[in-house]
Amino acid sequence: MAALAPDRLRQEKRKSGGARELPALEYAEEGVVMRFAPNxxxxLHLGHARAAYLNDYYVRRYDGHYVIRIEDTDPRRVEQENYGLLLDDIDxxxxxxxxxxxxxDRMDIYYEHCRRLIELGGxxxxxxxxxxxxDLKLEKRACPCRNQTIEENLGLWDRMLEGAFCEGMITVRVKTDLEHPDPAMRDFSIFRIVDTPLHPRIDTKVYPMYNFSVVVDDHLLGITHVIRGKDHIANTRRQRYIYDYFSWKxxxxxxxxxxxxxxxxxxxSAIKEGIVSGVYxxxxxxxxxxxxxIARRGFEPDAVRKAMIDIGIGETDITFSWENLFAQNKAVIDPRAxxxxxxxxxxxxxxxxxxxQTAEAALHPNEPERGVRRLLFEGSAVVPRREIEGKAMVRLKDLFNVNIAWKGEKPSLTYAGESLEEARNAHAPIIQWLxxxxxRNCILKTPDGEVEGYCEEACAAECHRVVQFERVGFARIDAVAEDLVTAYFAHR
RNA sequence: GCUGCUAUAGUGUAGGGGCCAAUCAUGUCGGCCUUUCACGCCGACGACUGGGGUUCAAAUCCCCAUAGCAGCACCA
Incomplete structure (x- = not known):
């Protein structure tokens, strides 16, 4: 049995798709409830995808419950149209x-718990x-309001809710530890007033701050494990004060x-600026x-998922390379395209x-049963200029060989037989042609610019799907118009 | 400035005192297969940030240095 252990361990680390197994979650046997909480x-972007998939991974692994929590407690950062975009992305x-x-939808819950926290003296x-x-905080000094009685604080809180204060006049703070060596811990704010703009979904001006609404929700929703970016490390420490006051685990x-x-x-925010200024x-x-x-470019969600799981939950900062995502995506797409x-x-x-004659080219070389594309050669061909440049012979793929005679810059092509053998022996490149x-006119859009050319007319039937342009790379057919096919390049 | 976190090949990861002249993936190069420079297969290349210490033994523990990052909002 001991001799089998290493093999078994190796198996556990490898999933069928090449995705690796992440470390186990502690206390997972007591149930797993996790959340993805975008605002x-x-x-969403790739950064969100990491959070979403990491949590999703453990939810699936332990057959847990997954809560998507839309954190829309800042009316300045909430726009009606974004809810739809967000839901699309999650889908x-x-x-x-x-x-x-x-x-x-939960504002009353936050209000109620704020009142309780005040009553607890917290x-x-x-x-x-x-x-x-x-300034006081940095000098570890208390502000005058800190000594108010619970009754005074409750009175002020009620008046806040009644609308007696304008934005900036008042805030609710958690009593932490003014001596705490980390200034970020000292008496942070948990409620504020926002006069404008109005929230698209609710009618209020009193808003909970992140650290408060999150603690209340995580507790009430029964969240057991939280995987988030390390920019939240300080928040985690702050949130513990609130957990302690409520005696929550x-x-x-x-x-x-x-x-x-x-x-x-x-x-x-940077993306938004870029769009407004016309950069994007x-x-x-x-x-x-x-x-x-990336969806438009032909990346599949499963490829992103695998890439994100492969990165894992390390605390080191990483510079993720597109190559890793390309490789994952190719694995997903190559069999399909x-x-x-x-x-x-x-x-x-x-x-x-x-x-x-008619050339028959396989739709997929590894799956002949998918059938062929039929290309009728009637005397002339469209070929890529750069591929014949300086060549004496090439083979038009799935058709025949041609000799190329050069008069200065001008090539003239002559039929050179059907033999694949001869083409091989002559080291003639096998190139695409039409x-x-x-x-059909085709424009291939890449991050580095646009490539104009022609594609097979049959590509029109592949709209919104990913295809492989042989010897060029994978691309997603984005739009098909009367006389123009638009494709987005994914990767080789 | 204050507080904290991290540091393994080009990139991403595994490894948490001896099994490590260090895993896997990706990448690059070479070969095989092939009517694609795709897929697949075989092989090669390539790393423990630096310096001290603890120990019989350190990638692994401790200290210092360096570097990167995060937080110190009435944003999330």
Whole structure:
């Protein structure tokens, strides 16, 4: 038995798809309830995908419950249209969603718990100017409001709810420890007033701060484990004060490191600025790391999932490379994608002495039963200029060989027989080509620019699917118009 | 400035005192297969941030340095 152990361990670390097994969750046997908690300031990006999939992974592994919690307690960062975008993205990710809750539906719960916290002596209403308080805090000094009685604080709290104060006049703070060495821990704020704008879903001006609504929700929703970015490490420590006041048991927290991806901005606010200033065409601009953008480029959610699980929950900051995502996506897509010819940089040339004939090219080389594309050669072919440059012989794939004679810059093609052997012996490249009558204008959009050319007319039937342009790479057919096919390049 | 976290090949990971001249994936290079420079298969390349210490033994524990990151909002 002991001899079998190493093999078995290895098996546990490898899943069938090549995805690895993450470390076990502590206390998982007592049940697992986790959450993904985005805020509706814009659509999701790869950074969100990590949080969403990491939590999703453990929910599935332990057959737990998954709560999607929309954190919309800042009216300034909430826009009506973003709710829909968010839900679309969550749908695309394919999470095992148990329930969806909106914090804006739970305001009364937060109010009630704030009152309780004040009654417990754990919070006070503070009317100090924010900057003034900050200075006191840095000097570890209490502000005058800290000594108010519970009754005074409750009175102020009631007047807050009645609308007696304007924005900035008052806040509720948790009584923590002014001597705490980390200034971030000292008497942080848990409620504020926001006069404008109005919240699209509710009618109130008193809003809970992140650290309060999250604690109340995590407890009430029965969240057992939280996996979030390490930018929340300080929040976790702050939240413990609230758990302690209520005598609640906090969930198990895990924090993963910062994720960046080469050449992509992963900040919702930065993206938004870019769109407004015209740098990006929209949320799905292919230069962005939004889910909408990568979906448009032909990335599959399962590939993103595997890539994110592979990264894991390490606390180290990482620079994720597109190559890793390409590899995962290729594994998902290659078996599915039908093959077609795309001819960039096209030139139309007659082929002397060539017989009229129909080429049959497999839709997928590993699955002949899928059938073939039929390309009727009638005397001339569209070929990629760069592929014949300087060559004396090439083979048009699935058709025949051609000799190329060069008069200066001008090539002239002559039929050179059917023999694949000869082409091989001559080291002739086997290249893609198109019959002019079956060629459709095609524009291939890549992050580095656009490539114009022609693709097979049959690509029109693959709209919104990913295909492989042979010898070029994988691409998603994005739009098919009268005389133009638009495709987005994914990767080789 | 104060507080805290992290540090393994180009990238991402495994390993938490001896089994590590360090795992796996990706990448790159070479070969095989192949009417794609795809897929698949075989092989090669490539790393424990630096310096001290503890120990018979350190990638693994401790200290210092360096670097990166995060927080110190009436944002989430």
């Amino acid at each position: 509706p300031s814009g659509p 695309w990710l394919g999470l095992k969603v148990g329930e969806i809750v909106y914090q804006s 919070a006070y209403a503070c009317m100090c100017d924010a900057a003034y308080f900050r 906090p969930p198990v927290f895990k924090h993963y490191g910062r994720l960046s991806i080469g050449g992509v901005v992963l900040s919702t 065409s929209g949320w799905d601009d292919i230069h962005l790391g939004t889910l909408k953008a 039908n093959r077609y010819f795309f001819v960039p940089d096209p030139v139309r040339l007659p082929v002397a002495d060539a017989p009229v 019959p002019p009558r079956q060629a």
